Amino acid sequence: MVCKVDQIFHSRGVYACSFLHHWPISAMPKHARALSDRYLLRPIGLLFGTLSMLSAPLLAADFGEYRSDGGRIALELRADYLKDFGVEVRAGMQVLGERHLHHSRLRGEFRAHLSSARFGRFSGGRLYFTSDLSLGYDGAWLSLEELTLSAGADTRRPSIAAAVAGGDVLLELTHLHTNLAPEGRELVIDHADVVATPALARRIGYPALAGQVLGSARLVLDVADFEPVEQVLTSRGAAACEGRPYWPQDGHRADIALTGIDGVQYQGRDSGRVKLAPSAWLKNLGEADVPWIAKFEENAVYPYAPNDQHPYLVWSLYRLHEGRIEQLGVSGAKHAFNTVNLNCDLICDYFEVNSNNGDVLGPGCEDVYGASTNDMNSAMGPRGEIVASQGGFSSTNSFFDQNGDGMQDHDSGEYENRLLVDESELSNQGARYFIDAWYLVQCDADISNSMGYVEIDPQMVGDGWTFDLLSSFEQGSAINLWVYEGSEQSLEHHERFEVASSTPDAGCPEGMPQGHARLAVRVEQLSDDRYVYRYALVNHDIDRGINRFVLPGVDGSRIDGLASPEGGWSSSVVDSCRLQFQTSDEALDWGQVRNFELISDFAPRSGHARIHLVGPSPPQSVAVETLVPDDQSLLFCDRFDSPAN
Known part of the structure; x- marks a missing residue:
């Protein structure tokens, strides 16, 4: 078999040819060129020192070894929020107060194993970096003039340790993205x-x-x-490359799991509001190849429109206090733009060669975004432009393209489309705090494993805040913190429900459910034998929104301490037997939580609340099992307390 190609791959005994595209930046399509200008050529960070890091997915035999005589580095130090801790950043003798970007050249030599479109591992060499940067606190200054880099211990989650003479490691570089630039002339970390x-x-x-x-x-x-490099690529698991890519729209199961939140970072304060963001890890558990194409980018391999399809990361902050779970703040939508494909079960040429090196998350592959990346003005957008139930987004005429020419011309401000929380909400005595994150992915078969949470410890330090992790990562909805799904306790209940698609035979994404939500309740018996009912309603991804929550068996003359949620909602009793909370203009949007509360003379029984959706499309409401006051005189009022009504 003769191939006029640059690369050969082998899968289950079948050989095939694939063409290798080498695009100089000047020859790229305008969307790809704009993305390259924004993400590849705009320096936003630093690397310096000795390099000896192993990348897990491929073996050294799959790569050729190449040498570099140097390169360029840049360091962005966040003087804008470090000053809140009392830490000063200095360039030479100038003390800085805002983000500072320092550029320099790298000297020395390094060697790395590279293939046609992938970084393999560093194999030796040493690079040198010098700067006039230093950090200061309380009159003491620490120079960052010369540092030496070495590989971190965890090769599955690569990191780099930066040490000074004498061996002390001062900095760790984590959540790395490695890519081979067009034509293989530059290796970008x-x-x-x-x-x-x-x-x-x-x-x-x-x-x-x-x-x-x-x-x-x-x-x-x-x-x-x-x-x-002419190389042979073989499957590393049960899957094989033949016939791929397998797109979700073709009936292949897509299942992206959030696998870790390993840090939460303070990123500044504005008018008494604190900005924070997590770092997150994920893994492709499904058989499908998942498109990861940055907004406004073009990709010839992915055949569906819109072509620039990618996931979105959102996060929220919660407080457990005095028997309630409260959502204190939500982020905008972080648009994913590149996947590093770590620790893959399968390596195929289509996401190495033909996909702009990072546009497809392969089966079994992992990806990562650090807290810095989750604070990029160019990637953070409003939630309202995402079709959450389908994981869809149209970039043209969006927040990022305000003149409608199909290219990005607008970014978020420093405190726009971020998770912001009032400082006063972070210091309640006896409260516990949690942050969750969720990857919205088109055609995701299981959204529950795409989300997860950790407990954090908010502490004010100087004028800044730290958020140390107090627990290990837990997968699933954060409402499990309050009432665990499947709980058999008599005074609590947690029900997950789905709003079915109106076109279930249409396939993905049009045939996906209209969304998912949860209703949890905890009942507390008071010393005077009355009962407090506390409800939390979670709208995960119902785009229509929820505008009414109705409970049966509640007579207005027999309730006390009625608490209505904030945000334009009101409460009323209908027909002397149904309590409803409703809004005309502040519907419960996707990714949000509302709390409802009442005190009743009656102990709980199993019943059905009714959740009403915005708009005339069917269904207009959904009956959801929960706990309700057991007032026998109102049991069959208007036949409401039945799933059929």
Whole structure:
């Protein structure tokens, strides 16, 4: 078999040819060129030192070894929020007050294993970085003039340790994105969080600084004499490359799981409101290849419109206090733009060669976004433009394209489309705090494993805040914190429900359900033998929204302490036997939680609440099992307490 190609792959004994595309940036389509200008050529970080890191998915035999005589680096230190901790950033003798981007050249030599479109591993060499940067606290200054890099211990989640002479590691570079630029002339290590170590915190005399993200890192290394490597790619699991890619729209199961939140970072304060964001890990558990194409980018392999399809990350902050779960704030939508494909079960040429190197998340592959990346103005947008039930988005004429020409011309401001919470909400005595994150993915078969949460410890340090993790990561809806799904306790209930598609035979994404939601309730018996009913209604991804919540068996003359949620909702009793909470203009949008509360003379029984959806489309309401007051005189009022009504 003769192939006029640059690469050969092998799968289950079948050989095939694939063409390798080499696009100089000047020859790229305008959308890809705009994306490259925004994400590839705009430096946003730093890398310096000795490199010896292993990338897990492929073996060294699959790559050729290449040499670099240097490159360029940039460091963005977040002086804008470090000053809130009392930490000063200095360039030379100038003390900085805002984000600072420092550029320099790398000297020395390094060697790396590279294929036609992928980074394999560093194989040796040493690079040198010098700067005039330093960090100061309480009159003490720590120079960042010279640092040496080495690989972190965890090769499945690559990181880089930055040490000074004498061996103390001062910085860790985590959540790395590695890509081979067009034509293989540059190796880019991008979007890394630069994290302070305990040694740095000790040297500067500020223990609370350990674990905090100081900025972001980027390294662009020149690759000498690059030539595409003829290689054999084999499956590493039960799946194989033959016939792929498998797109979700073709009936293949897409299942993206959130697998970790390993940090939560303070990112500034504005008028008494604190901005924070998590770092997140995910994995493709399904058989489908998931498109990860940045907004406004074009990809010839993905055949469906809109072509620039990608997931979205959203996050929320919760407080458990005095028997309630309260949602304190929600983020905008972070638009994903590149996947690193770590630790894959399968390596195929279509997401190495033909997909702009990061446009497809393959089966079994992992991806990561750090807290710095989740605070990028160019990636954060409003939730309202996402069709949550389908995971869809149209970039043209969106928030990012305000003149409608199909290219990005607008970014978010520093405190726009972010999770912001009033500082006064973070210091309630006896309260517990949690942050969750959720990846919205088109055609996702199981949204419950795409979300998860961790407990955090908000502590004010100077004028800033730290959010140390107090628990391990738990997968699932954050409402499980309050009432666990499947609980058999007599005074609580948690019901998950789905609003069926009006066109279930249409396939993905048009045939996806209209959305998912949850209703949880906890009942507390008071000392005077009355009962407090506390409800939490969660709209995960019902785009229509929820505008009415109705409980049966509640007579207005027999309730006390009625609490209506904030945000334009009101309460009333209908026909002397139904309590309803409703709104005319502040519907419960997707990704939001509302609380409802009442005190009754009656103990709980199993019943059905009715959840009303916005708009005339069917269904207009859904009956959901829950706990309701057991007032026998109102049991059959208007036959409401039945799933059929």
